[in-house]
Amino acid sequence: MTLLIALVAVVSLVLLFCAYSKWMQQYWARQGVTQLEPRFILGDTFPLGRGTISVKDFFLDIYQQYKPKGLKCVGIYNTHVPELVALDSTLLKDIIIKDSSSFASHGVFYHDTNVLTSHLFNIEGQIWRERRVKLTPLFTSGKVKMMFESVAGIAPGVVDVVGKSADSNTPLPVKDVLSRFSIDVILSAMFGLKCQSLYEPDNMFRAIGKEALTPNAPKMYIENLFNRNFLGKIGYQSFSEELVVTFSKVIKETTEYREMNDSQRNDFMKLMVQLKKQTSLSNNDGSNDIKKSGSYITDSEILCESFFMFLAGHETSSSTSTFALFCLAQDPEIQEKLRTEIKDVLKKHNGKFTYDALMEMEYLDKVVRETFRIYPVVPVIPRRCTKDYKVNNTNIVIEKGTKIYIPVIGVHLDPEFYPDPLRFNPENFSIENRAKRPEVAWMPFGEGPRLCIGMRLGYLQIKVPLVALLLKYKFTLNKVMQPPFIAEAGTVVYMFKQPILLDVTRIN
Numbered sequence: 001m002t003l004l005i006a007l008v009a010v011v012s013l014v015l016l017f018c019a020y021s022k023w024m025q026q027y028w029a030r031q032g033v034t035q036l037e038p039r040f041i042l043g044d045t046f047p048l049g050r051g052t053i054s055v056k057d058f059f060l061d062i063y064q065q066y067k068p069k070g071l072k073c074v075g076i077y078n079t080h081v082p083e084l085v086a087l088d089s090t091l092l093k094d095i096i097i098k099d100s101s102s103f104a105s106h107g108v109f110y111h112d113t114n115v116l117t118s119h120l121f122n123i124e125g126q127i128w129r130e131r132r133v134k135l136t137p138l139f140t141s142g143k144v145k146m147m148f149e150s151v152a153g154i155a156p157g158v159v160d161v162v163g164k165s166a167d168s169n170t171p172l173p174v175k176d177v178l179s180r181f182s183i184d185v186i187l188s189a190m191f192g193l194k195c196q197s198l199y200e201p202d203n204m205f206r207a208i209g210k211e212a213l214t215p216n217a218p219k220m221y222i223e224n225l226f227n228r229n230f231l232g233k234i235g236y237q238s239f240s241e242e243l244v245v246t247f248s249k250v251i252k253e254t255t256e257y258r259e260m261n262d263s264q265r266n267d268f269m270k271l272m273v274q275l276k277k278q279t280s281l282s283n284n285d286g287s288n289d290i291k292k293s294g295s296y297i298t299d300s301e302i303l304c305e306s307f308f309m310f311l312a313g314h315e316t317s318s319s320t321s322t323f324a325l326f327c328l329a330q331d332p333e334i335q336e337k338l339r340t341e342i343k344d345v346l347k348k349h350n351g352k353f354t355y356d357a358l359m360e361m362e363y364l365d366k367v368v369r370e371t372f373r374i375y376p377v378v379p380v381i382p383r384r385c386t387k388d389y390k391v392n393n394t395n396i397v398i399e400k401g402t403k404i405y406i407p408v409i410g411v412h413l414d415p416e417f418y419p420d421p422l423r424f425n426p427e428n429f430s431i432e433n434r435a436k437r438p439e440v441a442w443m444p445f446g447e448g449p450r451l452c453i454g455m456r457l458g459y460l461q462i463k464v465p466l467v468a469l470l471l472k473y474k475f476t477l478n479k480v481m482q483p484p485f486i487a488e489a490g491t492v493v494y495m496f497k498q499p500i501l502l503d504v505t506r507i508n
């Protein structure tokens with residue numbers, strides 16, 4: 001009898017859950033918002049968790065299917081949890097710029113029990129606001145200009161390594177080499193650490209980067225699906241203990257060293273140490289960057305910020321410089337035009353590669369922007385609604401807590417903004433063409449108060465190796481590189497499943 005009652009109770013609970021799930025999966029329809037056709041219980045995003053579709057393709061498909069219907073947004077379900085994809089450029093602008101205070105969170109996983117996760121990208125609310133103020137001074141144009149020497153200092157290494165492919169007539173695994181270059185750059189420019197990933201591909205930092213960034217669809221899905229506090233409480237760990245211990249040790253030693261030895265380097269570590277000691281970051285001219293007295297940062301904050309800067313600082317930029325060479329390898333005319341500009345500008349600067357010379361390379365800037373357009377390394381940006389929000393000129397209310405997606409890739413490939421969206425055309429970024437588009441028609445670094453804090457450094461890391469390499473080598477696609485080029489699933493970063501292989505020849 002007891003067994004029968006228990007069975008009835010379980011069946012009733014299951015039926016109740018199914019009915020609830022079914023009812024929830026009509027949430028957007030009840031609001032008058034067009035929605036996809038969610039799978040019972042599993043919802044729409046399940047293929048992302050199974051790794052059968054990439055994040056890039058998932059959101060591009062939605063954008064291309066629903067934007068031409070003139071919709072402002074479209075509803076999707078993560079199991080039965082309602083989420084929203086914004087489509088219309090006015091709504092996008094309202095969310096990320098005009099009414100950004102209602103969407104001030106990225107809504108991604110972080111928890112105190114996962115020491116590497118409570119960094120600027122993930123944290124929310126007042127804690128985020130204060131941390132953003134503390135970290136902003138590191139990325140001023142003046143500070144980034146000072147980092148030029150560190151970045152340019154590593155460029156001869158990448159030229160040397162690529163030269164080996166040219167001389168041995170072997171295809172260049174370009175992402176691998178540029179990723180190693182970027183690791184060396186970020187460790188030098190931000191932490192004052194000398195790392196030789198270019199020559200020691202199996203070194204510790206490379207291993208850390210690989211582990212943290214290896215595509216993992218279930219992990220990505222779990223972190224998106226469950227409440228972050230729930231995951232934290234059940235002991236979920238985003239990274240392996242070995243990775244946490246190794247990275248923590250390096251940062252602890254570096255912080256201690258920098259605390260004991262007053263360094264002239266105005267880098268990330270110096271700022272961290274100064275914030276820890278509750279002082280201000282002084283500039284070379286004696287002025288201070290941090291106005292708020294009492295700014296303070298703890299050792300654990302130094303650790304997680306260092307971790308995110310390390311990851312964000314090398315993966316995004318090396319992916320973009322790789323995509324840039326991939327595009328240039330397919331278009332010899334654009335490649336040659338860029339090379340001519342580089343030579344001309346350097347000639348004007350007596351052959352010296354300086355920060356000012358780099359800033360004068362306008363065509364290079366267009367090439368990089370166009371690369372970002374077709375291959376945005378962050379193809380979709382998440383936001384979480386932080387207070388109930390009524391969408392202008394509609395009856396739609398986005399409730400507090402709802403997750404919203406900014407489909408960057410869809411916008412970048414929209415023929416309304418770019419007439420021939422799949423053609424690599426740097427002239428899309430001429431002054432005249434830029435003026436014709438809404439400001440949110442190009443946002444590889446996001447927009448508004450959450451705009452990428454490392455944008456200037458990112459540009460530097462992309463442009464410097466391009467200049468150094470294009471001066472010495474010609475690039476073409478290796479014959480194994482045949483379309484279609486499929487995007488990798490299980491990662492929020494846009495990358496191809498197959499490695500990009502280029503043929504390299506020296507320019508005499």
Ligand code: HEM
Nearest residue numbers: 121309312313316317378445446447450451452453454458
């Ligand atoms: C090609 C280079 C890069 C790209 C495409 C990129 C892209 C992005 C995007 C799309 C966001 C989210 C913006 C938003 O929500 O509106 C972001 C945020 C962020 N990025 Fe980058 N990033 C790059 C380089 C860097 C570098 C070099 C660093 C630091 C060393 C960095 C640190 C950050 C941080 C800390 C945030 C969080 C900002 C906040 O939420 O306040 N990024 N980045």
